[in-house]
Amino acid sequence: MTNHIVHKDVVTLDFYKPEYKLQLENYYLPQEQLKYTSLPLDAIAKCEKEVGRHPIVILFNNSPAGFFVLHEWEGVKEYSDNRDAILLRAFSVHFSFQGKGIAKQSLMLLPSFVKKYFPNKNEIILAVNHMNKAAQYVYKKSGFKDKGLRVMGKKGELFILHMDL
Numbered sequence: 001m002t003n004h005i006v007h008k009d010v011v012t013l014d015f016y017k018p019e020y021k022l023q024l025e026n027y028y029l030p031q032e033q034l035k036y037t038s039l040p041l042d043a044i045a046k047c048e049k050e051v052g053r054h055p056i057v058i059l060f061n062n063s064p065a066g067f068f069v070l071h072e073w074e075g076v077k078e079y080s081d082n083r084d085a086i087l088l089r090a091f092s093v094h095f096s097f098q099g100k101g102i103a104k105q106s107l108m109l110l111p112s113f114v115k116k117y118f119p120n121k122n123e124i125i126l127a128v129n130h131m132n133k134a135a136q137y138v139y140k141k142s143g144f145k146d147k148g149l150r151v152m153g154k155k156g157e158l159f160i161l162h163m164d165l
Contacts, residue, residue, distance in 0.1 A: 011105035016055035040067035066093035085123040107142035127158040
């Protein structure tokens, strides 16, 4: 009897590095998703201009497959008065990697990532458009809670979701 080694696909999180840039240049999201988020290179450009924005790459078997930004107080204050919270924003998974559970796995890794690199933070918050049902579903499945807070955004009502650390 032979032993079969099953290779599990691995999702990891890493701070953006210039060596990821080339792979992120071909990042694709359909228009209906793009209206709720931004492409990684656009978000990275904002991160380079503004202190407190941290670009994070979601790696799938060591290749960039998704992206988000962790934004400190300047981002948080629109949605919360908790100075020890961090805002998850610009979250997406490249279209060709969608449907593989990468979004959920990356969000499951998020609490330990934040605790390791932002040890003073006690909460992760995010704002999700009330029309973006797919994202709401993934966020809630990953442990984010809706405490009923609503904010008006540029594209309509936003649900503010929370995850205690």
